[in-house]
Amino acid sequence: MNSLKRLNPYINRYKVQLLLGVFFIILTNVFSVYSIKYVGKAVDLISDYLKSPSNNYALLLQQAGMIILFALISGVFKYFMRQTVIVSSRKIENDLKNDIYTHYQQLSLTFYRNNKIGDLMNRITEDVSAVRMYLGPGIMYSINLFFLLMIVLCFMLDVSTYLTICSLAPLPFLSIVIYKVSNTINQKSKEVQASQSGISSFVQDSFSGIRVIKSFNKEDKIINDYNESTLDYKQKSISLAKTEAFFFPLMLLIIGLSYILVLYVGGTEYMEGRISIGDIASFFMYINMLIWPFTSLGWVTSLKQRAKASMTRINEFIDAKSEIDESGTQEFHNGTIEFKDVSYTYPNTGIEALKKVSFKIEKGKTLAIMGKTGSGKSTIGMLLSRLIEPKSGKIKVNNIPINKFDLHSIREVCSVVPQDSFLFSETIYENILIGNSDATDEMIFEASKKACIYDSILGFDQGFQTKVGERGITLSGGQKQRISIARALVKNPELIIFDDSLSAVDTETEEQILKNIKHDIQKATSVIITHRISSAKNADYVLILENGRIIQEGTPKDLLKQEGWFLDLYRKQN
Numbered sequence: 001m002n003s004l005k006r007l008n009p010y011i012n013r014y015k016v017q018l019l020l021g022v023f024f025i026i027l028t029n030v031f032s033v034y035s036i037k038y039v040g041k042a043v044d045l046i047s048d049y050l051k052s053p054s055n056n057y058a059l060l061l062q063q064a065g066m067i068i069l070f071a072l073i074s075g076v077f078k079y080f081m082r083q084t085v086i087v088s089s090r091k092i093e094n095d096l097k098n099d100i101y102t103h104y105q106q107l108s109l110t111f112y113r114n115n116k117i118g119d120l121m122n123r124i125t126e127d128v129s130a131v132r133m134y135l136g137p138g139i140m141y142s143i144n145l146f147f148l149l150m151i152v153l154c155f156m157l158d159v160s161t162y163l164t165i166c167s168l169a170p171l172p173f174l175s176i177v178i179y180k181v182s183n184t185i186n187q188k189s190k191e192v193q194a195s196q197s198g199i200s201s202f203v204q205d206s207f208s209g210i211r212v213i214k215s216f217n218k219e220d221k222i223i224n225d226y227n228e229s230t231l232d233y234k235q236k237s238i239s240l241a242k243t244e245a246f247f248f249p250l251m252l253l254i255i256g257l258s259y260i261l262v263l264y265v266g267g268t269e270y271m272e273g274r275i276s277i278g279d280i281a282s283f284f285m286y287i288n289m290l291i292w293p294f295t296s297l298g299w300v301t302s303l304k305q306r307a308k309a310s311m312t313r314i315n316e317f318i319d320a321k322s323e324i325d326e327s328g329t330q331e332f333h334n335g336t337i338e339f340k341d342v343s344y345t346y347p348n349t350g351i352e353a354l355k356k357v358s359f360k361i362e363k364g365k366t367l368a369i370m371g372k373t374g375s376g377k378s379t380i381g382m383l384l385s386r387l388i389e390p391k392s393g394k395i396k397v398n399n400i401p402i403n404k405f406d407l408h409s410i411r412e413v414c415s416v417v418p419q420d421s422f423l424f425s426e427t428i429y430e431n432i433l434i435g436n437s438d439a440t441d442e443m444i445f446e447a448s449k450k451a452c453i454y455d456s457i458l459g460f461d462q463g464f465q466t467k468v469g470e471r472g473i474t475l476s477g478g479q480k481q482r483i484s485i486a487r488a489l490v491k492n493p494e495l496i497i498f499d500d501s502l503s504a505v506d507t508e509t510e511e512q513i514l515k516n517i518k519h520d521i522q523k524a525t526s527v528i529i530t531h532r533i534s535s536a537k538n539a540d541y542v543l544i545l546e547n548g549r550i551i552q553e554g555t556p557k558d559l560l561k562q563e564g565w566f567l568d569l570y571r572k573q574n
């Protein structure tokens with residue numbers, strides 16, 4: 001039960017509506033059960049007519065009118081019952097989804113590395129829906145069963161205790177059977193769903209990687225793999241269908257048993273003159289009314305179990321804390337940045353990406369970071385923008401530890417051009433606007449001019465309003481990279497981190513971009529991570545990393561004077 005307790009604050013929010021719902025449930029049941037009483041009376045009138053024909057036609061009409069009237073009133077309340085209970089459950093679902101999404105946004109990169117995207121999506125969609133099914137239909141039907149049973153019992157007992165006990169006896173079995181069958185169905189649907197999402201990600205992967213598949217002649221293999229996974233899906237679906245096929249026959253069997261008992265026991269009671277024909281007729285209807293609630297009892301119990309499991313999964317993510325310390329409140333002011341013995345180990349792989357790295361960049365200066373792939377360059381960039389937190393050592397700005405600053409205020413003034421230039425599937429304009437939502441058209445044009453992408457954008461049919469497709473699929477690697485540079489520049493940042501951001505452009509364009517942004521770079525503190533001497537030669541200071549350690553450092557001029565990694569690379573690239 002514990003995991004579901006977390007729903008209490010949400011339920012409390014809609015307390016009034018839910019209580020009203022309970023009230024409507026009671027009213028619906030009272031009126032619908034009452035209408036049955038008149039059916040019984042009507043049947044008695046008819047059977048009396050057969051015995052001694054007299055003119056009770058008007059009385060019969062009156063009964064019919066009552067049946068219709070009560071059914072109508074009960075219908076109106078049923079409408080209100082759904083309007084309150086089901087609508088509240090939808091609202092709670094919405095609140096829960098929003099809260100989970102907001103929480104997701106606050107979690108750090110480490111969390112995203114440790115969890116699969118599919119899993120994140122499932123918890124916010126399927127698990128939340130499972131919880132909603134419990135909150136809406138689940139709660140509604142349990143309350144409904146309780147009150148309906150109470151009211152119907154009163155009416156039934158009023159007629160005959162013996163008949164009541166006999167006719168109700170099979171119904172608890174109905175609940176148990178439905179519970180068992182629902183559980184198996186749930187289990188199997190879960191397997192079908194898992195198989196389905198496996199196929200979805202497989203298909204998604206194969207479409208995204210269609211270029212690789214075609215160029216390596218892997219179509220046949222892919223088709224085979226696909227057939228294998230659909231075969232698995234087929235088998236699981238058939239197994240599910242077989243279990244589902246049991247559901248109705250079993251239900252009908254038990255209900256049939258109840259009917260036979262009413263007929264047999266009721267018949268004997270009638271023959272002994274204890275009850276009337278109308279009583280038997282109304283008993284059939286009472287049993288009929290109780291079938292769905294007893295069925296739903298089994299169903300609701302399994303709904304509740306599912307909701308519990310889902311809520312446990314949701315809670316797991318809601319309880320996940322960002323490893324980034326967000327307690328800092330001080331407004332960030334750019335200044336001398338200092339790394340002191342900073343080490344970082346990726347928690348998911350245990351790879352120590354940085355080992356006691358120390359360096360300093362003064363405000364407005366440019367630092368170039370070079371080194372082989374996997375040497376820890378991007379890790380420094382992520383530490384600076386506080387996407388990850390150092391495991392040991394200190395990062396200070398103006399001698400103040402970086403975690404004393406308000407996280408938001410750091411990101412306000414810091415621009416990152418990440419190594420993989422990610423674009424959202426929106427227009428180019430909107431993608432650049434992400435850098436600074438207050439940017440005017442002029443600022444966006446200016447930034448794209450600096451990034452040497454302005455002319456290319458105007459060359460597209462719809463210019464800045466061109467949609468870039470999923471992850472920018474319609475653009476070339478170099479175009480994506482330059483849009484991502486424009487996005488970083490439009491912010492007028494005080495701290496810029498270029499992570500290998502010119503790797504996909506030719507050296508001529510690289511020169512041009514570096515020339516264009518010279519002013520921005522001089523104004524801001526810049527970190528340029530690069531594999532090219534041409535990008536690093538104008539920096540104020542250069543760090544060379546290898547396996548997470550600094551192996552060489554100095555101004556480009558000094559480094560060119562000493563034998564070492566930098567000079568070797570200079571010779572090769574020249």
Ligand SMILES: Nc1ncnc2c1ncn2[C@@H]1O[C@H](COP(=O)(O)OP(=O)(O)OP(=O)(O)O)[C@@H](O)[C@H]1O
Nearest residue numbers: 113346348349351353372373374375376377378379
């Ligand atoms: N998300 C991650 N999870 C686990 N380990 C990682 C992750 N990202 C990087 N690493 C590891 O950390 C080390 C440093 O990676 P980093 O990305 O900082 O290298 P880099 O110098 O930027 O390389 P490149 O020039 O290829 O971009 C590598 O050994 C890498 O395997």
Ligand SMILES: [Mg+2]
Nearest residue numbers: 377378379419
């Ligand atoms: Mg990198």
